Amino acid sequence: MNVHKNARLTPLRREEMALAVIEGSLSQANAAVRYGVTAKIVARWVERYKTDGQAGMADRSSRPARSPKRTDQSTAERIVALRRERRTGKHIAQEVGVSPATVSRVLKRAGLSRLKDLDPAEPVVRYERAHPGEMIHIDIKKLGRFERVGHRITGDRKGQSNSRGIGCEFVHIAIDDASRIAFSQILPDEKKESAIVFLRAALAYYAGLGVVVIHAADIQDRDGAPAVLKSILTRWPWLRHVFADGGYAGPKLRGALQKIGKFTMEIVKRSDSAKGFEVLPRRWVVERTFAWLGRCRRLAKDFERSIESAQAWVFIANIRMLTRRLARA
Known part of the structure; x- marks a missing residue:
């Protein structure tokens, strides 16, 4: 029964009515008058509470406990098998020797009422970037402020319009496309100054998580290495010595590392005389x-x-x- 949980004769009210009769506060006749039902209904819920307690106050299924005339299992399996051969309901009924209505009920229970139900479900195509940090999605949600509890909770509508015009708050949200990790902040407005502040905070947050830094393909390894080391510095602040291959050699990278932190770098090179x-x-x-x-x-x-x-x-x-x-x- 799809009703409000506190409505008349829902599980809460049924239990209240049954307890009132069992404890002697009300007779069945008086309970019927107070709760707007018949004495027979009162007796039913009282007996259920005595038998099953609070769990008995829930609605029961109207489905019968036994169905002697239900289609037997072998016939139902044959109907389903013919349906999987893409037979229509009318053809299945003629071949099996049952009515089309019986075929319809069996196919409905099996979830094969429509021919398209026979086809396998198409896989969900979910777009995403391959690596974290490659793309982040940013959005702003405008939310109105609340000055006091609303009338839906208090039941009092007096002065409900007095809190209008108290302003809004803006939730800035960033979501990494690959990892789906979210970062949010509540800021006073959605102007460009607040958006820039939020973007910088989001980038710092993702860098602290060790998210890989993705750069353009035309940037050389030695030029992109400082950005990577800078992003992991907050996560592993004790990192001091870096081993790199010959592609990172040169004073440019060494000077950049000294500006980022107290890094020392050792180039692992192959000997020129090695064969x-x-x-x-x-x-x-x-x-x-x-x-x-x-x-x-x-x-x-x-x-x-x-x-x-x-x-x-x-x-x-x-x-x-x-x-x-x-x-x-």
Whole structure:
């Protein structure tokens, strides 16, 4: 029964009426007059409360406990099988030997009333960026201020118009496209000055989470590295020494790192006199780790649609590697 929870003869009122009769406050006749129902209805809810307690005050299904003439299971399964062959209800009724109404009821229970229900549901196409930090969505929601509790709670409409014109607040919201992480602030207006303040705060927040910084493809590695290190400085403030390959060599990056923080950088370069394959210190640690992760076929290529899924598989690969080493120890 789709009614308000405090309306007449809802579970709350039924329990109140039944308790009044059971405790002797009202007779069944007086309860019927007070609650606007018949004495038979009062007796029904009193008996249900005695039997089932508070749970018995809820509505019961009108469906019968037994249905002796219901279509047997084998016939229903045959109807469903013929429907999956894209037969119409009329053809199914003729072949099975039942009425079209029976076929309709069986197909409705099976969720196959329409032919399009036989087709598999199309996958949800959800647009998203591949990496966190690549795009953020910003919106502003205007909300009116409340000076006092409204009449829907107090029931008093006196002076309900006196609080008009007290102004609004503006909720600025930013959502990262890939990770769906949200950041919000309540500001006094939606002017450009407030929007700029919010954007800077949102970028600082995402940088503190270690969100990857995405830049244009025409920016060289050594030019983009300061932005990455600056974004992770708030998350790992103890970071001081950086190992990099030869592509990051040069005074430009070294000077930029000194401005960001007290970073020292060590370039791992291959010896000019080396011939063939040579294991480079420090860099081999990274390459070896990638090789270990590559043994997990799920990480052999970028199969995942989200950063969170790829990160989870990295953890799974490391757990598998560590458990194998512990088993051999």
